[in-house]
Amino acid sequence: MLVRELLTRDVVHVRDTSALDAAVRVLAEQRVSALPVVDATGRVVGILSEADVLRLHLSADPRAHLRPVADAPAEPWPATVLEVMSPDPVVAHEGSDVAEVARVLADTGWKSLPVVDGQHALVGMISRSDVIRELSTRxxxxxxxxxxxxxxxxxxxxxxxxxxxxxxxxxxxxxxxxxxxxxxxxxxxxxxxxxxxxTDEPEGVDPAEQSMKDSDPAD
Missing domain, CATH: 3.30.1340 (Histidine-containing Protein; Chain: A;)
Structure with missing residues (x-):
């Protein structure tokens, strides 16, 4: 199978200059684990994943700790996707072998990969669930x-x-x-x-033709 046969083409994406707060809301509302990030020309320049967001500083809740939590200097929340995304992501192409993509997804633990064309423009996404869905075919x-x-x-x-x-x-x-x-x-x-x-029959010889030749008295 080729990636073009499984990929999802109509995918949500964000710009590298998009507001991070808006991108986080897209992750939550669309219930996706990652968003492809494109620049002004439509080229894929990064991935914004749930893990990228979770790495940001979150204030500790004192109710979860037996001892008082020491005050830590507040870290400013990033303003744009560019500040948080993982740049230069691994990508797939429409003509890529699904078997190779599946190995990458399994070995890395990633849930999806952007699919790009020859100019590195976004074409769609291929995910682990896409592959699993095909493997479940009757x-x-x-x-x-x-x-x-x-x-x-x-x-x-x-x-x-x-x-x-x-x-x-x-x-x-x-x-x-x-x-x-x-x-x-x-x-x-x-x-x-x-x-x-x-079979044991030689390549390129039709059995019916061979039978006629064997029975021809002129041979």
Missing amino acids: DADIWLRVVRELAQLDRPRWTVSVARGVVTVSGVRGGRDARLAAAVAATVPGVRDVVVQG
């Missing part, structure tokens, strides 16, 4: 989509089965056809892995 739905894709290749002897998201394509002859079957099946959203089971 086997029957995956089977139907794989069969439709493979039907365009005109290989009537190929058969497809799906178990827990793993697609098995059987009756495939030769290395070239095996690679083709695997590549096409892997593009279907929800597919976790592809197994290609070949």
Whole structure:
């Protein structure tokens, strides 16, 4: 799967010069964990996450402490998003492999990544929930989509089965056809892995044509 097949395009974002208070309200009202930050040209320059906001100074509540809390110098609350955001974020592109993005999200603990175009302009976001949603696709739905894709290749002897998201394509002859079957099946959203089971027939030889040749008395 490619990122373009899963990403959410209509996403809320903020400017680097936006007021921080307004951006925090957007985080709360939209119930998102992070907002992409863009500059005046629309290029992604940062991420404002819940963690970025939580790192700001909050006054201690004396009711939660047995001893009086020492007065600490008040730290001014930042005025703009630029002062708090995480700059130069990791981004994905529409043609990125979802498998690679999923590994990044898992290894870092991030919940989402901005998706940008060739000019680094914001295109959308891809999140862990987007990937999980596709991985939860029913086997029957995956089977139907794989069969439709493979039907365009005109290989009537190929058969497809799906178990827990793993697609098995059987009756495939030769290395070239095996690679083709695997590549096409892997593009279907929800597919976790592809197994290609070949035959002993040589690549590029149609069994019906070979049978006719074997029975031809002139040979």
